[in-house]
Amino acid sequence: MDTRSPRLPGTSPLLPAALLRRLEAAHAAQPLMARAGEAAARWAEQLRSDSARPVLVLAGPGNNGGDAFVCATRLREADIDVVVVSRADPARLSADAHAARQAFLDGGGAIAADIPVATPWGLIVDGLFGIGLARDLAAPYAAWTATAQAQARRDHCPILALDVPSGLDADTGRAWAGALQATHTLTFLADKPGLHTADGPDLAGAVRIAELGVAATAWAAAASGSPNRAASTADDAHLLPPGRLLAPADFAPWLKPRPKNSHKGRNGEAGILGGAPGMTGAALLAGRAALVLGAGRTFVGCLDPQAPAVDIVHPELMLRRGEALLATPLSALAVGPGLGQDDAARRDLATALGLAVPLVLDADALNLVAREPQLAAQVAARNPGRAPTLLTPHPAEAARLLACDTAAIQADRIAAARTLAARFNAHVALKGCGTVLAHPPGSDGNDPANPDGLPTAWAINPSGNPGMSTAGMGDVLSGIVVALLAQGWPPGPALEAAVHLHGAAADALVAAGTGPVGLTAGETIPAARSLLNRWVGATLPLG
Template structure:
């Protein structure tokens, strides 16, 4: 269950079903055990910040255990014990019953070995106010000054556990322990920068329940899909989900066994985008890769990858393809629009998967802004497709597709991805920190791999090529998209681990790293299967 992600609505239902179990005592004990491991042995004390709700109760339970284990503990609780919710009030009673007392503010202790944030947990949906903002700012400063760990309980205070959005003052944790299950906000948007190293404790519960659905819409973005239940739980993207596709190649095979990829793009001044996508598709195992470049002055071949077959766009669209990817460097000219419409129609009639990125998405947005989904439009053509459609927008492209602002997209990335997937009946990868992958039926997952090195020109073009390569080799869309996204991030992580980036990492460097990781995955998976037999 470590890869399970639950939104707050799902967690509340799980907690209600387990109402008779001592969840707060379990949370406090497991938090104390982690705190004891993190606490530096330098003679310093442990600072515990307890808030006015159940997160504060977790903190009081942890502090009581740490005191029993002979740690020097100082608990700051500026709230009113009489106003605590029942479970937290019981935790406070156990805390004071052990002869312990709280303090209204942080004492002037010369050195802290650990700070625990138990101010606000997953229920917070508003900006934090004083005096808690002051405590958060002091805790962040003290953790930096003392160079000590800062452990957040369940979720850093000030971070939205559903969306990963930080509003106002927020804890910057070095470690976060998430109770029952992971929360999506820990892994996307601002979450990865604020949570540090994440660990999960299920508290003895089994939260894996596909019947749990959100009881209300997540945001205004989700209103158009309000007639269907939106899952309030998802997963982290993990290799286990697509391991069944990681098979070694048979000796008795040929290039025709691994599909033909078509890449449409590369308008004047942007040929490199299409070439990057083509190189990625080729080096991830596509049997043949055709690149149709709109630039009439484009070279006849790619000097860096002579195996690519460069064509005019018209010639590309007559080739026998296994998958068609459109958008890298395509431009938004009328000629590009006409070619994209022809490409989408071809992909529809020939029943081949279609990958749309970059300017292909922008052309759809421009068309919709000009007159909507009329007969023969791109949106209408996509709506009646039977073969898979895969869209890979970054937040600005997603905003254009939904006719909103990038800020709205980033406010709730899961809702945005699911809305696009529903509107276009497509598989969607909303790129960014914690890429959100959504299926046409509204299910979602978040990819944890990758680093800031991916924030570079051409990175998305490489991802397009990786997706196309897997589709061409027969992977279903539901495996190809998350696998390619995960591989894209893993390639960047491998480079950074070897001293190449994240600063200065280039898109072209990702391609060979992705090939290496992919072959390693297949080898490791084969060994695992052989070991089980």
């Protein structure tokens, strides 16, 4: 009998709006709108909270509205009461959307100019705007989204968004004014980055993909231009390349069981540098994470001269002064947890940057790099093959590194992560809702820079929850990353695995009743260990 864990889930491509338009153009001869509307109707039938209540369908002035009209027609054909609200000018609709609207009317449907106030709904379908909207919602649509939101709360009914929730930027996850918060989103052709980062997860709810009969690999051909329009060099220079929605399958090749003939020397020496006065807890959290996640030996160097000589929770940790740590042979080093920004911290960081080991920079290490041009130059000059650099900033730290404000980072998190990776020649995890990972050009041997000079390899991590919004979580992540590096993982997979594992561990705790409110950083460490071992078990061959 096979008693293994389930197979590790696979990754999903994330396509930007410009590439999706090329994909649509390349398959213009196929009935994509009909397929989209039919798929929406099938899910809508399942989602209705009360089968006795009608479904409200909001149909916009573009092809998203055409999808909504097809959905409404199919629901009517299934004897479901439907109220369609639309002010789209038939003369300005595309041919497909016009035909969908007319088919709805020819089938006996009627179109209302405003949302009925008193009708209780079993489901609301948002077909106002899709991937093309990049501005605040105007009248009457902003009023419709506000009314729909209020009525969904009143009626305790779901909201199903078609492709993306109206008002959500499909590329960045930015919510424009008037954006609708859906409980479910059926996205078409392929997944979109904006559904999984920044405001996207809050607005999209549960996401499903309807590929509409287009092969999952078809986007690769569309990336070089559609049959109807050759892509120009100028266009490609600003085209966001496809990304990935991170999953364990991305780093499965490194989820290997340890040989029975093993010893601590085979599992590496991890170092943590930080722990300035008043902040030794940060360094200890990182050290405990590195120890528990499998480093053969873990050394913690604290800058506080009064730091404890032993960690009573984990006496296996080897504690020493910061300068002594830097003289210790290490397999990988993390600098930043509780580091501080005084002269001693700057001196030790400069020394660490000169070491030929994989180096994780977080917290105050990043703040020092942002403040000191000489340190920034040292980071960028590190050899990515012999001494790779990994950066794990939160948005405020990323803003300091890029000399902008946090709002600019959050407005386009993918661009910010890619810019950091290019500027510092580093692997980057821009933390936050939907952590964005970017890798320097050439980091995997066959990944050149985009024509704009930014790296093409990027991903969004879907794991994690609001319980992680508490002190010490970043320190634990640094410890997990350095533990994997010390055990010989390549830098890109190590960073991706650590980010995904940390978030998944927090998800497992919440699912078991711990949090999200009150979840602590330390609690995620043993949970991450358990999950990592389950992932390794899922890769074992049948015995």
